[in-house]
Amino acid sequence: MNLITHGAYLTQLSQFRFINQYLVQEDDGLTLIDTGARGQTASILKAAASLNAPIRRILLTHAHDDHLGSLDALHVALPDAEVLISARDARLMSGDLTTDAGELQKKPRAGRAKTRPTRLLTPGDHVGSLQSIGAPGHTPGQLAFLDTRDGTLIAGDAYQTFREVSTSAELRWRSPLPAIATWDRATALASARALAALRPTRLAVGHGPVVLHPQQAMDAAVGRAERQLQK
Numbered sequence: 051m052n053l054i055t056h057g058a059y060l061t062q063l064s065q066f067r068f069i070n071q072y073l074v075q076e077d078d079g080l081t082l083i084d085t086g087a088r089g090q091t092a093s094i095l096k097a098a099a100s101l102n103a104p105i106r107r108i109l110l111t112h113a114h115d116d117h118l119g120s121l122d123a124l125h126v127a128l129p130d131a132e133v134l135i136s137a138r139d140a141r142l143m144s145g146d147l148t149t150d151a152g153e154l155q156k157k158p159r160a161g162r163a164k165t166r167p168t169r170l171l172t173p174g175d176h177v178g179s180l181q182s183i184g185a186p187g188h189t190p191g192q193l194a195f196l197d198t199r200d201g202t203l204i205a206g207d208a209y210q211t212f213r214e215v216s217t218s219a220e221l222r223w224r225s226p227l228p229a230i231a232t233w234d235r236a237t238a239l240a241s242a243r244a245l246a247a248l249r250p251t252r253l254a255v256g257h258g259p260v261v262l263h264p265q266q267a268m269d270a271a272v273g274r275a276e277r278q279l280q281k
């Protein structure tokens with residue numbers, strides 16, 4: 051099991067060295083952010099045990115298979131843990147792929163889960179020390195989470211950090227999956243710009259290493275995506 055600690059509160063776990071989950075320390079235990087693809091349950095429970103703290107909450111950034119794949123198994127193992135996701139992506143998770151007025155009229159991709167959320171989030175809601183930030187585009191209801199204690203941003207797939215920091219609005223030939231899986235690239239770009247404006251101290255994403263002092267790299271990534279989308 052590969053666990054990496056970043057700062058005082060964040061622990062990163064990786065599945066296949068490609069899909070990240072995070073454990074965030076709170077006074078009452080841990081908040082798990084994302085569950086990985088299927089088969090990650092034992093590793094997540096082991097990671098929490100190694101931190102000597104119970105998982106109190108399971109928080110999802112968005113409703114794709116590589117982030118909610120182990121949710122159902124974890125919910126069985128941790129029936130008392132809260133399950134939280136945006137109200138918008140909860141619809142995707144339950145199989146409702148309809149779009150709303152004002153959204154891009156394109157069917158979003160989604161992963162399914164049987165587990166029902168215990169709480170539906172809208173941007174701005176707080177979950178322990180984390181403030182939720184709307185980051186739509188990759189999915190219609192993706193949320194990022196800012197740890198208000200130290201400025202760490204857990205950005206889901208709004209950014210990826212393989213090779214270099216880039217947004218999911220930008221199609222990158224050497225790591226194209228986040229952009230290909232992105233529902234609305236123009237909205238994803240606007241979200242990436244808004245996340246960069248938060249001036250996070252640390253950037254933690256679904257795919258790629260955690261980046262300390264990411265500001266310059268995030269600004270550059272937004273600039274590249276702007277130029278690509280203008281073409």
Ligand SMILES: [Zn+2]
Nearest residue numbers: 114116207256
């Ligand atoms: Zn992903």
